[in-house]
Amino acid sequence: MAVPLTSLKAGESGVISSIRTNPADRRGKGWGFLKRLVDMGLTPGTKITVIKSAPFGGPVEIYVRGSRLALGRGMATRIFVEIDK
């Protein structure tokens, strides 16, 4: 079952199944956001490991394609992953 990236605990990994853009979001735009994520290597099928989250609902640190990224939490909630067993 796909869950939002934010529900992964530190150290857990999963495979991206989809990235949801919210059409009701601020004038229905979301293309730029999606394109940006995909350009940074967060394509469907990619393995992603959560390293940690900043406190107070801050960004999530992830490990993807051999590099370390910081992702805003809002974005992270829209990335859905299948948790690795």
Added chain:
Amino acid sequence: MKKKLTIALAGNANVGKSVIFNQLTGLHQHIGNWPGKTVEKAEGTLHFKGYEIDVIDLPGIYSLSTFSLEEIISREYIAFEKPDLVINVVDASVLERNLFFTLQLVELETPLVIALNQIDMAQKKGIKIDHEKLSEILGVPVVPTIAIRGYGIYDLLKTAVETIEKKTANPSRIRYGKEIEERIEKIASLLEEKNLPYPPRWTAIKLLEGDEKIREEVKKIDPKILNLAQELAREIEEIHGHSCSTVITSERYEAAGRIAREVQKIQPISKRPLSQRLHDLTTNKVLGYPIMFSVVLLIFYGIFTFGDYTSTYIGDFLYGFEPLFDQIIRDHILKEIVWNGVIEAVIAGVTIALPYIVPFYFILYILEDSGYLSRVAFLMDIVMHKIGLHGKAFIPVMLAYGCNVPACLGCRIMETERERLLASFVVTLIPCAATTVVVLGLVGKFVGIEWAILLYAIDLVIIFLLGRIAFKSLPGEPAELIMEMHEYRIPHLRTVVNQTWFRLEEFIKIAFPLMILSSVIIKAIELFGLFDPLSALMTPITVGWLGLRREMGIALIFGILRKELTLIMLATILGTTNFRIALSPLQMFVFSLVTMLYIPCIATIAACIKELGWKKAIFITVFEVLFALLVGGVAYRIFGFFGLQ
């Protein structure tokens, strides 16, 4: 006559591109802006084997799409200006992500050489790369380098020139899935004779990806091709169940990953390298924040101590020339204009720029280059969210507490124009060091430190509220933080020094002319005896609305030059530095509040004009003046009512 060559450096952010640029060009460089854009353009020249080589350092980017100005500038430069060669600087320790960009350069069909940089850092992570194999697979020469030590730079240059001479570069492009290749070919064949600046295959791929800019270009030439491309993109979407752009990017990343796995051997390392342990520590939930606050405080304390000392010293030295000047120029009016108008403005500029701005930039670049700034952005993201910005904006905001000018220029690090505007607006509302002098010197000293703190609290609330409002009302998509946190590394001193130097040059160019001009104008107003009528003109606002003394309007006018002048002029006008005698606590409070908000100083306005253009800069200025007067008047009534006399 020397033969001229042009070589562009391209690559991801933080891969050591600017260090290679510095190694190649030394002191023969020039940093400006791309024509009509607020994106930095670094250019330099070098001589090698009878060639005069022009080197362009393109902005650090991750892709060649249209997300940011930097991406558009880079690809348009490569396609339109057609440099003789592009050196793609690749971070060996993050090969897969970097190759994703390399593959896009290959698709742009530009002659290419790869600098496989930071191989030492890769080794520390246990990564060994077979660069010959990489070269074989890509069909592009690959030169291993460690830029900060100068290792491999000569080889890189030699290989670059040889590649241009032999015209041997024949990069092998990646092949997408069959269903995509067929459609690319279909579109590309139609584009073949259309004479576009971009290669047909690249254009076809971009059309399938739905690239706005390319769609417009093609629409102008033949709208039928655009329709066909849309149709074909839809077909691909149906096959894969994802947007066509996602499918293509996915396959490109898969190819990059495949190549990376083929050429690199990863050996597990027994001990976590120091850079990673430092990362864990500085982003730690508990320890990260105290470390950050200590670092920021230490920097501010260091800079202000150093700045205060040096500033006084330089000021005393320069003012030492006044008697000499007095002897040379006897005419009173001329002396007033030249010395008090022009030269004092220059002295003021120098005593701000050298002691404060230079160390500020120097430390900033050290922190940026080492990688600490991205950790700070990570920690502060949530706080910046409250004013509608993301973590990277903390850097200009922090700068602004020192000086608004570099802060305003520093808003360039934001990716989109929307974010830049928002950040600049917030930055101009932040009390800089000079404003702090006024607040502490007036309210802090004569009313009470708790009232000074209250002023800062009010300012924070205002920044928060206005930031929210601007965030909600600006059109466009809000950007969130997506940031690579590269490995900590030792900064390259010469690169940092060069960057600091060019920032200083920029500051002087932007700020000095307007500072001098406005100083002369104000001096002229004084000489013509216009201060009194001006004060009278401002009375309804200063006295009627703000409850200040009539003369205080003049002090506020001087604050446009530099904020601390409001305090100095106040002392001059009132004839005392013991403000308690001449002003009521309420007057000092309101005066300081207005000074905090009412106008960015002239140098900041100049920086805003440069970054945002005339219209937005003037809008921000006018808005803040009106807003400050509004808030000042309201504060006068509220605090007067609650008993501050």
